Amino acid sequence: MSIDVKNVTHVYMPNTPFESIAIKDINWTVKDGEFWGLIGHTGSGKSTLIQHLNGLLKPTSGEILINDINIHSKGVSLKSIRQKVGLVFQYPEHQLFEETIERDVAFGPKNMGLAEEEVAKRVKEALDLVGLSYEEVKDKSPFELSGGQMRRVAIAGVLAMKPEILILDEPTAGLDPRGRDEILEEIVTLKQKQKLTVILVSHSMEDVAKLVDKLAVMYRGQIVSQGTPREIFQDYEGLVEKGLGIPQITELMIKLKERGKNISTDILTVDEARAEITKHIRRKGLA
Amino acid sequence: MREITIGQYIPGDSIVHRLDPRTKIIITLAYMILLFMLNNFYGYIFPVGFIILATLLSGISVRYLLKGLKPLIFIIILTFLLNSFMTKGRVIYQLGPLDITYEGLSQGAFMAIRLILLIIGTSLLTLTTSPISLTDGIEVLLSPFKKIGMPAHELAMMMTIALRFIPTLLEETDKIMKAQMARGADFESGNLINRAKNLVPLLVPLFISAFRRADDLAMAMEARCYHGGENRTRMKELKMTFLDIATFIVFILIAGGGIASRFV
Numbered sequence: 137m138s139i140d141v142k143n144v145t146h147v148y149m150p151n152t153p154f155e156s157i158a159i160k161d162i163n164w165t166v167k168d169g170e171f172w173g174l175i176g177h178t179g180s181g182k183s184t185l186i187q188h189l190n191g192l193l194k195p196t197s198g199e200i201l202i203n204d205i206n207i208h209s210k211g212v213s214l215k216s217i218r219q220k221v222g223l224v225f226q227y228p229e230h231q232l233f234e235e236t237i238e239r240d241v242a243f244g245p246k247n248m249g250l251a252e253e254e255v256a257k258r259v260k261e262a263l264d265l266v267g268l269s270y271e272e273v274k275d276k277s278p279f280e281l282s283g284g285q286m287r288r289v290a291i292a293g294v295l296a297m298k299p300e301i302l303i304l305d306e307p308t309a310g311l312d313p314r315g316r317d318e319i320l321e322e323i324v325t326l327k328q329k330q331k332l333t334v335i336l337v338s339h340s341m342e343d344v345a346k347l348v349d350k351l352a353v354m355y356r357g358q359i360v361s362q363g364t365p366r367e368i369f370q371d372y373e374g375l376v377e378k379g380l381g382i383p384q385i386t387e388l389m390i391k392l393k394e395r396g397k398n399i400s401t402d403i404l405t406v407d408e409a410r411a412e413i414t415k416h417i418r419r420k421g422l423a
Numbered sequence: 424m425r426e427i428t429i430g431q432y433i434p435g436d437s438i439v440h441r442l443d444p445r446t447k448i449i450i451t452l453a454y455m456i457l458l459f460m461l462n463n464f465y466g467y468i469f470p471v472g473f474i475i476l477a478t479l480l481s482g483i484s485v486r487y488l489l490k491g492l493k494p495l496i497f498i499i500i501l502t503f504l505l506n507s508f509m510t511k512g513r514v515i516y517q518l519g520p521l522d523i524t525y526e527g528l529s530q531g532a533f534m535a536i537r538l539i540l541l542i543i544g545t546s547l548l549t550l551t552t553s554p555i556s557l558t559d560g561i562e563v564l565l566s567p568f569k570k571i572g573m574p575a576h577e578l579a580m581m582m583t584i585a586l587r588f589i590p591t592l593l594e595e596t597d598k599i600m601k602a603q604m605a606r607g608a609d610f611e612s613g614n615l616i617n618r619a620k621n622l623v624p625l626l627v628p629l630f631i632s633a634f635r636r637a638d639d640l641a642m643a644m645e646a647r648c649y650h651g652g653e654n655r656t657r658m659k660e661l662k663m664t665f666l667d668i669a670t671f672i673v674f675i676l677i678a679g680g681g682i683a684s685r686f687v
């Protein structure tokens with residue numbers, strides 16, 4: 137399943153004194169199986185953009201194509217689009233409402249009109265996928281859980297609909313470093329296990345750069361650059377200007393190079409950096 | 424959701440914005456009373472003229488002001504129809520068991536005009552007065568009643584908080600609604616009972632978040648030693664200026680004209 141965003145502009149509250157252009161002239165293609173990071177400063181329009189991908193917002197101008205079909209054309213059921221394009225909102229735990237976790241996760245599949253047994257099966261699968269034990273938590277109230285666990289339940293609520301594309305809006309917001317790493321790790325596993333197409337929205341390069349295959353950088357309502365993380369990081373100054381920066385380890389390598397060390401700056405993880413620096417030291421030792 | 428404009432404030436620096444909130448509140452009240460004192464169509468020239476003048480001076484776009492009527496159009500039409508059918512008098516037209524009378528039509532038109540002018544007038548007040556100065560004004564105007572036990576400061580504080588949280592709650596409603604729609608919830612179709620049922624996934628999270636916010640706010644106020652109105656002073660004292668006096672004079676002349684029209 138692929139998504140094409142074509143010349144999409146969105147204006148909030150048009151024709152009022154509060155009119156504001158949240159995104160303008162966005163062009164973006166997400167192909168089947170890709171792992172995208174959508175990065176930008178707060179207010180750059182990330183959430184607005186992704187709410188277009190499942191038809192929650194309608195473009196003021198431009199179009200959204202899913203498998204080459206405009207989702208706002210006649211005869212397209214937005215409900216089925218929303219099932220295929222699963223969207224996990226920021227702070228998704230704020231939308232929990234049922235008395236038990238089982239029933240909350242079942243909300244999505246039930247709305248799809250699935251049979252009881254199928255719903256039950258999916259709930260179990262979805263909870264397993266996010267690393268919660270179905271037997272242990274099913275009868276608990278979602279409000280008894282810790283913040284990180286509540287967030288997992290909410291993510292399971294979307295996974296239970298078996299989407300083909302999973303979009304997560306700042307899934308690590310407000311979590312401690314450990315909770316953050318756990319959630320990110322689970323997203324990676326999930327992507328591999330379920331062969332999902334994933335879009336990870338974040339304002340932190342540090343979090344996403346090492347996970348995703350491709351990055352789209354948003355700035356003031358526009359996508360200003362897209363490509364692989366390595367390509368994007370070549371423009372270090374540009375990113376800093378946009379309030380984004382790059383992973384600390386990449387920055388370290390760039391600083392070392394600036395001081396005249398002959399090393400590659402094409403580095404995303406600590407392991408890569410260690411290898412590169414060791415190589416450099418060896419080379420010098422021999423000389 | 425965010426299209427609702429009642430209670431909205433549009434920052435600005437017009438003459439109307441600069442008036443003392445007390446002036447605006449008193450005049451709005453007097454204007455409302457005037458609307459219900461008028462008894463013939465000629466009289467309405469005065470409040471209509473007044474509202475046009477005030478709108479022009481405020482710099483608020485007429486289209487935006489009229490948009491505020493939209494959510495209430497149903498009530499206005501209903502009032503008009505009820506009055507047209509329910510008033511006894513000279514029958515103009517018979518619609519089944521219902522009689523449309525001449526008196527009814529004019530009564531209905533009166534009520535509709537009154538309602539429209541009432542809504543525009545009060546919107547103009549809130550559009551040009553920030554919630555803070557509005558409640559400041561109310562507090563000062565109510566303070567003489569403290570002697571008979573009216574908690575003026577507490578009332579004003581409650582209003583300030585309520586007004587402050589209207590946009591936040593609307594935003595929250597919008598967000599939760601979208602999140603549930605992403606899970607296939609449907610808030611638009613179905614019969615009345617089903618629709619009410621479908622609101623549960625919206626209302627439960629909304630209440631939880633409202634209580635959480637209330638808790639946080641109470642804590643934050645306590646942390647800053649808030650303990651009611653006693654001995655509190657203001658950073659900005661309200662002050663009447665020449666502008667306020669001139670406004671009162673203009674309004675009194677207009678209201679006088681209106682009242683005089685009763686005897687025409």
Ligand SMILES: Nc1ncnc2c1ncn2[C@@H]1O[C@H](COP(=O)(O)OP(=O)(O)O)[C@@H](O)[C@H]1O
Pocket residue numbers: 148149156157158176177178179180181182183184185425597
């Ligand atoms: N529902 C809304 N109504 C009006 N303006 C909005 C709404 N949602 C977002 N905005 C505005 O649109 C811009 C982009 O916001 P958003 O898409 O939430 O950015 P991000 O997710 O990158 O922080 C911001 O200026 C924000 O104030």
Ligand SMILES: [Mg+2]
Pocket residue numbers: 182183184226305
């Ligand atoms: Mg956002």
